Amino acid sequence: MRKGLIPFSRYMELCLYHPELGYYSRxxxxxxxxxxFFTSSDVHAVFARLLVRQFEEMWRLFGSPKxxxxxxxxxxxxxxxxxxxxxxxxxxxxxxxSLHYGLAEQSPSLQERLKQNxxxxxxxxRASLLQQKHSQGDTAxxxxxxxxxxxxxxPEVPLIIFANELFDAIPVEVVSNQGxxxxxxKEGRFEETWMATSNDExxxxxxxxxxxLPRERLEVAIAAxxxxxxIARTMQxxxxxxxxxxxxxxxxxxxxxxxxxxAIRQHSVSASPYEAPGEQDITADVNFTxxxxxxxxxxxxxxxxxxxxxxxxxxGEKNQFADAFENCGLPQERAKVALQLKHLVTPAxxxxxxxxxxxxxxxxxxxxxKLNGLSFGTRNR
Numbered sequence: 001m002r003k004g005l006i007p008f009s010r011y012m013e014l015c016l017y018h019p020e021l022g023y024y025s026r027x028x029x030x031x032x033x034x035x036x037f038f039t040s041s042d043v044h045a046v047f048a049r050l051l052v053r054q055f056e057e058m059w060r061l062f063g064s065p066k067x068x069x070x071x072x073x074x075x076x077x078x079x080x081x082x083x084x085x086x087x088x089x090x091x092x093x094x095x096x097x098s099l100h101y102g103l104a105e106q107s108p109s110l111q112e113r114l115k116q117n118x119x120x121x122x123x124x125x126r127a128s129l130l131q132q133k134h135s136q137g138d139t140a141x142x143x144x145x146x147x148x149x150x151x152x153x154x155p156e157v158p159l160i161i162f163a164n165e166l167f168d169a170i171p172v173e174v175v176s177n178q179g180x181x182x183x184x185x186k187e188g189r190f191e192e193t194w195m196a197t198s199n200d201e202x203x204x205x206x207x208x209x210x211x212x213l214p215r216e217r218l219e220v221a222i223a224a225x226x227x228x229x230x231i232a233r234t235m236q237x238x239x240x241x242x243x244x245x246x247x248x249x250x251x252x253x254x255x256x257x258x259x260x261x262x263a264i265r266q267h268s269v270s271a272s273p274y275e276a277p278g279e280q281d282i283t284a285d286v287n288f289t290x291x292x293x294x295x296x297x298x299x300x301x302x303x304x305x306x307x308x309x310x311x312x313x314x315x316g317e318k319n320q321f322a323d324a325f326e327n328c329g330l331p332q333e334r335a336k337v338a339l340q341l342k343h344l345v346t347p348a349x350x351x352x353x354x355x356x357x358x359x360x361x362x363x364x365x366x367x368x369x370k371l372n373g374l375s376f377g378t379r380n381r
Contacts (some may be wrong), residue, residue, distance in 0.1 A: 003239055005182040009171040009223065012273065012282050016169060017106070021278045024107045038096045046324035046341055048083030050315045051092075052375045053323070055084070056095045058239050061367050062158040064098070071102040071130075073163040076104065076110060078117040080164065085121050087323075100129040102152040128152040146349055149234040159238035161231055167286045168244050171221040174261065175201055176212045182292045188275045206292040210252045217259045219284040228291045231297030237362030240300065243308060245353050246286030260285035287295060288357055301365040303374055308354035313374030 016023045059068050075081050081101055088096040101121065105111050114122075114129055121127040125330050130150045174181040178194040180201060185191070204220045205211055210304070212218045231240055247257035263270040265280035271281045292302045306314075315324070328334040360368045368374070 004184045004186075005195070006184070007309065008174045008181040008183055009331075011190075011277075013185040015273070015277045015280075015282055016171070019108070022107075023278055023281055025109060026278065043169045045083045046086070046321070046337070047312075047344060048080050049236060050086045050164075050312055050321075051080075052084050053315050054085045054241075055373065056088070056092045057371055058160055059095050059098065059158075061239075061363060061371075062237070064094070065158055066098055066161065067100065068095075068098050069100050069102055069151060069157050071104060071149065071151060072160060072162045073103055073104045073149075073161065074166045075103045075114060078114040081114075081127065082117050082121070085118075085126060085206065091323075095376065096126075099126070100152055102130050102150075103127060104130045104150065110258035117236075130331040147256075148228055148258055151234070155236055159235055161235065161240045163244075165244055166242060167221075167224045167227070167291070168246070168283045170221065170224040170305040172221050172223070172261070172284045173201055175205070176217050176218050177214055180267055181217070205291065208249055208293060210249070210258070210285055213258075217261070219259075219261055219287075221284070221287050221290060224286065225290045225294045228294040229298055232295050232300045232359070232361065235300070235361045238360070239363070239368065240295070240357075240359045240361075242357050243311075243354050243356075244286045246288050246355055248305070249287075249289040257285050284287065288354075288355060291357060292359075293361045300359040300361045302357065302359040302367070303365070306356045306358075306374060306376070307352050308356055309352055310376045311356040311373040312345050314371075314373045317376065318372065 014022065017025060017087050019025055055070060059065070062068065068086070072081055078258070081103060084098070085099075085101055088099060095243045102119070103114055105114060118129075122129065130152060138211060149161070153159075175197055176194065178236065180195050180197045182193045182195050183190055184193065200222055201220045204222060204225070205218070208225075209218060209220070247260075251257050261271075261273065261282070261284045263280045263282050265276060273280075288305060295302050321341060324335055324337050328337055356373070358368065358371070359372060
């Protein structure tokens with residue numbers, strides 16, 4: 001590597017996760033509608049309430065054990081975790097008594113938010129804040145240290161690992177037919193230089209992606225694949241669930257999702273990651289073909305992808321989304337919640353933009369396949 005040049009992945013990592021100047025380290029105000037972006041958990045508590053039903057069903061698949069751990073990678077401000085714990089306690093008390101919630105977060109400012117938002121559950125030891133030391137992150141950043149994922153409970157305790165918009169902001173390499181992108185600072189601006197691609201990058205493109213066309217830039221998500229390997233190797237008996245926007249190799253071959261790197265600031269998208277380093281989110285769509293392959297190579301069984309719409313509809317159709325409307329006393333309140341729910345499940349909102357990946361280990365995959373979230377549209381066939 002020539003002096004002064006760093007791989008784009010390193011530049012992206014510094015912009016997002018530098019301890020003092022990184023986007024996720026500076027403050028916790030970038031989340032939600034008033035910030036730069038918002039996730040499904042920012043829309044309404046119904047997102048967590050539906051996931052509670054799915055987690056409780058998973059617990060029953062494990063035989064309703066006396067202990068189960070949910071480990072959330074990248075919990076952000078902890079809104080989802082708080083809603084999960086509160087709703088579990090209210091609606092599924094037996095499940096709640098068995099549950100321990102681990103929070104894997106590396107951002108100091110977000111760790112402080114977690115301590116505030118989850119104070120009762122942390123004090124009761126129903127939840128644990130797991131301070132990760134390694135850095136390569138997420139939309140609500142957390143990154144596990146080598147050689148595996150840190151857990152709150154013993155390895156033999158059944159485990160559910162949950163990640164909502166984690167993989168889309170793990171630093172990526174950027175490649176073209178000119179090579180691998182590197183970045184340097186010269187005369188007051190960032191300068192790009194192309195270096196020879198590595199064997200790992202070429203193998204990734206061949207196995208999980210497509211070769212770049214002339215003047216085309218593609219992402220190589222080696223760090224995300226490494227993290228998936230850590231997750232799979234950590235798990236003895238459990239289920240991994242991630243929700244994110246992304247694609248498959250087949251979709252790339254059809255000409256879609258080619259060059260997805262983007263910067264987000266105040267809900268506006270920019271193609272340039274260099275405009276405001278440390279002040280804007282940088283993301284890339286998730287390569288689910290790579291995640292699936294790595295999970296399977298490490299002993300997991302991966303179910304076919306579902307859209308967020310299919311997944312949430314599968315969970316909510318049995319009780320007609322009663323969880324969403326339980327606290328609505330007035331028609332105006334019901335109307336507001338209905339709009340929020342619509343945003344989660346319809347193509348015009350988040351419903352078709354996000355994919356759901358479910359992988360399991362140490363449990364009959366046929367049982368996993370019958371989970372409500374994976375069964376929408378298949379029950380009467």
